Amino acid sequence: MKKTVLTGIKPTGRIHLGNYIGAIKPALELAQIENPVYFVADYHGLTKVQDAEQMKELSYGIAATWLALGLDPSKSIFYRQSDVPEIFELSWILACFSSKGLMNRAHAYKAIVDQNREAGREQDDGVNMGLFTYPILMASDILLFQSDLVPVGKDQIQHVEIARDLAETFNRQFGETFKLPEYVVEEESAVLPGLDGRKMSKSYNNTIPIFEEPDKLRKLINRIKTDSTEPDEAKDPDESIVFALYREFASEDEINAMRERYETGIGWGEAKRELFDVMNDVLEEPRRKYKYYIENLDEIDRILAEGAGKARAKVRPLLTDVKRKIGIYV
Known part of the structure; x- marks a missing residue:
């Protein structure tokens, strides 16, 4: 039942x-x-x-x-x-x-x-x-x-x-x-995690609104806190805010591939671009529907x-x- x-x-x-x-x-x-x-x-x-x-x-x-x-x-x-x-x-x-x-x-x-x-x-x-x-x-x-x-x-x-x-x-x-x-x-x-690494919460002003327009979404993603490792240095995906968000929107194959890139070396700028692309792709249609309902x-x-x-x-x-x-x- x-x-x-x-x-x-x-x-x-x-x-x-x-x-x-x-x-x-x-x-x-x-x-x-x-x-x-x-x-x-x-x-x-x-x-x-x-x-x-x-x-x-x-x-x-x-x-x-x-x-x-x-x-x-x-x-x-x-x-x-x-x-x-x-x-x-x-x-x-x-x-x-x-x-x-x-x-x-x-x-x-x-x-x-x-x-x-x-x-x-x-x-x-x-x-x-x-x-x-x-x-x-x-x-x-x-x-x-x-x-x-x-x-x-x-x-x-x-x-x-x-x-x-x-x-x-x-x-x-x-x-x-x-x-x-x-x-x-x-x-x-x-x-x-939010933009600053603490729990994502309105009270911390560290949130990413889910229906943010693409340009603003990109800017918010670029504000995500990262460490000082160089682009070619290995990074622990399980300690990364960027990866934590990425895995919520990517497919299983994409997650596995991105994990490997972290472990072999990826620049934070590139990682954030990948996060934006997958998030924007998943949220594009819901964003359109949201606008429709708010107008009706x-x-x-x-x-x-x-x-x-x-x-x-x-x-x-x-x-x-x-x-x-x-x-x-x-």
Whole structure:
């Protein structure tokens, strides 16, 4: 029996290669053999983006990205999170079975607390309740669809574990109700390096936007940090940011050939040119599709509305079962 695979992306910035490699690409690959569920996580984005026009623009950008990269709405469930109210109803129910201590241990919250303490600020400075309870809403996203697999980056593993904890707590008290989800991490690309060698992240300003125009894409690739080895000196491909990005877009034969060139000597300028060529070739058609959808927002609205209808039809029976079990008459 096919498994349900769920993936959501927050509209908090332009989609970059880290988002693509860490979540979108593995989710689309799994969709070829499993039952895919995709969503635009706009209410998750509200913890950071609280400007109406920005939220609208970024949400459409996420939807257009999925569609441009190969999401097929006819073979999947694709919706906007805010269009499925059942998610938020379950989120409140799960919140009532979640300890504050569990939320205190969430990585995102702990990171802000640590930063505030180091800066001498009150520990919850800048923390809204949406951010604090973010893992509960994510658990609702996952559990309501009875998700089997959740493709995530390494920094998101804890959220899937929290969803499992909440599912187990509910199941122990009310009987088997929720499936226990498993996370899926592409180990080789679990932490994609950015231009400066650190994890690719908007907060580090070291990202490569996935639909960047060719001229700008070339300039960004030329900024990638490299070492001081001479062109004819052997280089370790497994320590190279350029090679790490190259292998995400090249074929197996191309990867093997490029590895050999690294080990026998290749100049960084040439390696970056090869990276640009393979990336630009792979992204040329998705870039064109992305522009089409951004220029035809009514098409996105139609697709998301149809997806929301399918999503609500799928999740209502489980939510009804949950409400009956907790004594809420439905």
